[in-house]
Amino acid sequence: MxxxxxxxxxxxxxxxxxxxxxxxxxxxxxLQPTAALIVFGGTFGAVLLQFPMSAVLGAFGRILRIFSAPGKQQDDLLVKQLVGFANKARRSGVVSLDADLETIQDAFLKQAVMLAVDGTEPADLRRIMQVSLDSYAENEDRFPAVFESAGGFSPTIGILGAVLGLIQVMQHLDQIEEVGRGIAVAFVATIYGVGIANLIFLPMAGKMRIRLRDDVKRREMMLEGVISILEGMNPRMLEVKLAGFLDDRRLKKQERAA
CATH class of the missing domain: 1.20.5 (Single alpha-helices involved in coiled-coils or other helix-helix interfaces)
Structure with a gap:
């Protein structure tokens, strides 16, 4: 976590x-249910109007990723896997990696290795996989945009709830209890709108974008690794090159181990 x-x-x-x-x-x-209904209902209604249902459901389906720690060990294993491919390709040729295709779990890496085994030129392989990478980044970018939009709508919806509450106040100035209830709804609706925007929606969108950048960087590392193998780069040089995609903490750890 x-x-x-x-x-x-x-x-x-x-x-x-x-x-x-x-x-x-x-x-x-x-805890005002009326204010919550106005803010949450209005916000999600506006989001559904702006985005297709698939994007909204996909955004909520990725919430758990916000609370899961990045797979740092997986990155280390990925580097070892690519270096292992480089060693095998240097001994037996790139075609020998065909036997390892079934063991590759990541679809992006598997496609890149498959193109390399089929004899694709490095420049062509980069162009083909870059299209796939750009498409992935563009599709995934919709999900944090959903929460960014929700964070933009909710304060305004909160103000709308405040106005509705004040309207009720003005209509019942002769009833003190109704006046107090209307003022409460007005202020709480504003709190809900501003609160969920700045404490939930916008921070979640920011963390999703960080996760997306990590995923894109991981795929870029895969692409650079496969192209370097195809170009015949020395496995040790490849390991150093791929280490540049890792964060500073892991680089320092590798330096101490060396």
């Missing part, structure tokens, strides 16, 4: 709740 994401959620909620209680407030004061 990603400690940063989990800790961030708990810290944000705990800070707001603690501040409310320190000021003498009660949690029940901000």
């Amino acid at each position: 990603d400690k940063s994401s989990i800790g961030g959620v708990f810290l944000a909620i705990a800070g707001i709740v603690a501040g409310l209680l320190m000021e003498g407030g009660k949690i029940s004061q901000v």
Whole structure:
């Protein structure tokens, strides 16, 4: 699990709740179902109007990735796998990698190795796989955009809820209880709109974009590795080249091990 994401959620909620209680407030004061219905219903309705259902469902289906730690060990294993392919190709030729195609789990890497085995020129292989990489990045970019849009809509919907609450207040100025209820809905709707935008939707969109950049960088590493193998690069040089795609912490770890 990603400690940063989990800790961030708990810290944000705990800070707001603690501040409310320190000021003498009660949690029940901000639990207004009417305000929640206005903000959440209006926000998701606007999002569905802007994006197709597949994009919205895909965005929510990727929420768990926000709370999962990046696969750093998988990157290390990927480097070892590519270096192993380089050693085998140097001994027996690139065609010998055909026997390893069934063991490759990643579809992008498998396609790149398949093209290399079929004798594709390095420049052509790069162009073909770059199209696939660009298409993947463009398709995946829709999902954080869903939450960015939700983060833009929700504060405005919260203001709309506040206006609706004030309208109710103006219509019942002779009834003190109704006035208080309308003011509560007005302020809580604004809190909901601003809160979910800045504590949930926008941070989630930002973390999704970080995960997307990591995935794109991993695929770029695969592409560079296969092209380098096709060009006959020394396996040790290839390992050094691929290490450039890893973060600084793992580079320092490798330096200490060396």
